[in-house]
Amino acid sequence: MNRVERAVSWALWRARWCIWWGRPARALDIVTEALQTYPQQPTLMAYRAHLLAELGRPAEALAVLDALVAVAPDVAAHWYNRAFLLEQSGQNEAAETSFRRALALDERLDQAWYGLGLVLVRQGRLDEALDALRRNTELQPMSPYAWYQMARIHVDRAQPEEAMRIIRHLRGFEPSVAARLERETGLRVSG
Incomplete structure (x- = not known):
């Protein structure tokens, strides 16, 4: 484990400990401080986005996820998390794009098929929605x-x-x- 990995691991351990003790705002502070030293570290960015979403700050979480997919565009989970926040905020077209990007990277990401199905239903594209939902049930029967x-x-x-x-x-x-x-x-x- 190199120096950066150790520092990231230590920050995440401390943040998780804060979560365990019911102090999510302090956990966010710890991760934010670590990002000042390692500003484009994907694991820290992903955890910061998660904490922001958990703290009811979805717009800030989405901004972090936008930066994260720019730094690590080939990680399906980042695109899925972005799509999920977009879907939750009613931005169905943008969510569809991110769900499709996640699925292009990992077609076995069952939650992305489900989320894609939901946004397609909301757009009235029921044939496509049924196809996406069927894919979800193939992966999670x-x-x-x-x-x-x-x-x-x-x-x-x-x-x-x-x-x-x-x-x-x-x-x-x-x-x-x-x-x-x-x-x-x-x-x-x-x-």
Whole structure:
């Protein structure tokens, strides 16, 4: 481990200790101080963005992520985190671009497929949304979130049989989500 790695590791250890003791603002101070010495250190930048988001400062977190993807453009996780913040703030077109960039770097990033599906739904691009959500379920077949969204799309498109097929599937591993879909959609699936 070289000097920079040791310094970064020490700063992150101290910051995590502050988090553990319920002092996230102090953790942010520690990471910010370390970034003054190592201004473009990707791990510190990523952790600072995370802390800013956790502290309810998404615009500042996004600015850090913008700088981070400029420094480390080939890291899918950075693009995903950027996309997630954009999606959370309703910037769907920009989020789509970042989700797609993350997926170009790592097509097995299941959360990016899910996030892409959500922003495509919000843009009314339901065929593309279904494709993205299906990719998520291929990678995470036991995660109910994409299944839920796909069922909602099928209901909105007046395709109750497809929605009921998904509800039946969900009953096998996530019955509470299946019951929620039945309540919300008015569909009653027998068996």
